[in-house]
Amino acid sequence: KAGVTQTPRYLIKTRGQQVTLSCSPISGHRSVSWYQQTPGQGLQFLFEYFSETQRNKGNFPGRFSGRQFSNSRSEMNVSTLELGDSALYLCASTTGGRGQFFGPGTRLTVL
Amino acid sequence: DAKTTQPNSMESNEEEPVHLPCNHSTISGTDYIHWYRQLPSQGPEYVIHGLTSNVNNRMASLAIAEDRKSSTLILHRATLRDAAVYYCILRDPHRDDKIIFGKGTRLHILP
Numbered sequence: 001k002a003g004v005t006q007t008p009r010y011l012i013k014t015r016g017q018q019v020t021l022s023c024s025p026i027s028g029h030r031s032v033s034w035y036q037q038t039p040g041q042g043l044q045f046l047f048e049y050f051s052e053t054q055r056n057k058g059n060f061p062g063r064f065s066g067r068q069f070s071n072s073r074s075e076m077n078v079s080t081l082e083l084g085d086s087a088l089y090l091c092a093s094t095t096g097g098r099g100q101f102f103g104p105g106t107r108l109t110v111l
Numbered sequence: 112d113a114k115t116t117q118p119n120s121m122e123s124n125e126e127e128p129v130h131l132p133c134n135h136s137t138i139s140g141t142d143y144i145h146w147y148r149q150l151p152s153q154g155p156e157y158v159i160h161g162l163t164s165n166v167n168n169r170m171a172s173l174a175i176a177e178d179r180k181s182s183t184l185i186l187h188r189a190t191l192r193d194a195a196v197y198y199c200i201l202r203d204p205h206r207d208d209k210i211i212f213g214k215g216t217r218l219h220i221l222p
Contacts, residue, residue, distance in 0.1 A: 004154075033210065043155070043198075043212035056209035090154050099145055099157030100210070 002026070004093050004103035012109045018079040021106045025072050025093030031055070032074040033100065034066060037088040046089075049074055078108075086110045115199045120217040123189050131184040131216055133199030138179050142201040146173065146184045149215070150195045158184065158197070194220045 005024045013019050025032050033056075034046040045058040049068035066076040072093075078085055086109050092100035116134040123129040135144065145160040159166055159173045161182075166173040172185040186193055198215040 035212070042214050045209045045211060048209060058209060092154075099147070099160055100155075101157060102154035105154050 004091060004101050006089075006091050006103040006106050008106060009104065010107045010109075012111060013081050014111050015081055015083060017081050018077065019081060019108060020075055020077045021089055021091075021108075023074045023076075023091030023093075023103060025074070025091075026095075026101055029093035029095045029101070030072055031094045032068055032072065033092045033094070034074070034076050035090040035092065036060070037090060037105070038086075043090070046076065081110045083110050114211075115201060115213055117197070117199055117213060117216045119214065120219065122219045122221060124221050125191060126188055129186040129189045129193070129218065131186075131197050131199075131218065132181065133183070134181045135199070135201055136180045138201055139203065141203045141205055143204060144173065144175060144179075144182050145200050145202055146171070147198045147200070147212075148193075148195040149198070150192075155198065155212075160202075189218075189220050191220050191222060194218055 007022045031050045033048040035043050036046055037043045046060055047054055047066050048056040052068045063079045068074045088105045088107050090102055090105045092102045094100045143160050143162050146158040147155040148158050149155040159168055159171050161173045161175055174183045196215040196217050198212050200210055202210055
């Protein structure tokens, strides 16, 4: 099976812009979670989607949003980008209670 | 959310066993103990998980204390490629709780 894929792998934006990141889970996985990773804060949970519904949400402002499509692919959107949004954004998929499988991440740089 | 405590960093010599501890004194009866590791410039990868009994797989072994308040990830023969940040987390597959990653343990392998 192909692993979790994320596009794009690298992205440079400027403050105030918006960005959309994409994640394709492993085939058959219906749950997709998103994380933000920065050197200072580590891995922080953003949100989780299951069958097109947001099931859990972390402590991030409303500028961060996501959605999941009927084929389980997921997107996350960040509006009005700030310098502090520069981070590695990771997507993970899972089936049932087993371990999560992470993608390689999207490295976002906000200038 | 149940919390885990891990040492910030550890060192080990190459080709020797490594024991990575994790304390989870507030674990509930239905929480599984999961271990992930993150190699440099990669997303986290699943290592192993267990509930009560010790578990073995091709990557590592997981030793769980009888009272389940602590566990130890065992790498039987560390190699330089095992240098990574190791995360211990708790997850109840029946509760759909969000997954919280702590700071993890940065493992340094000395040649």
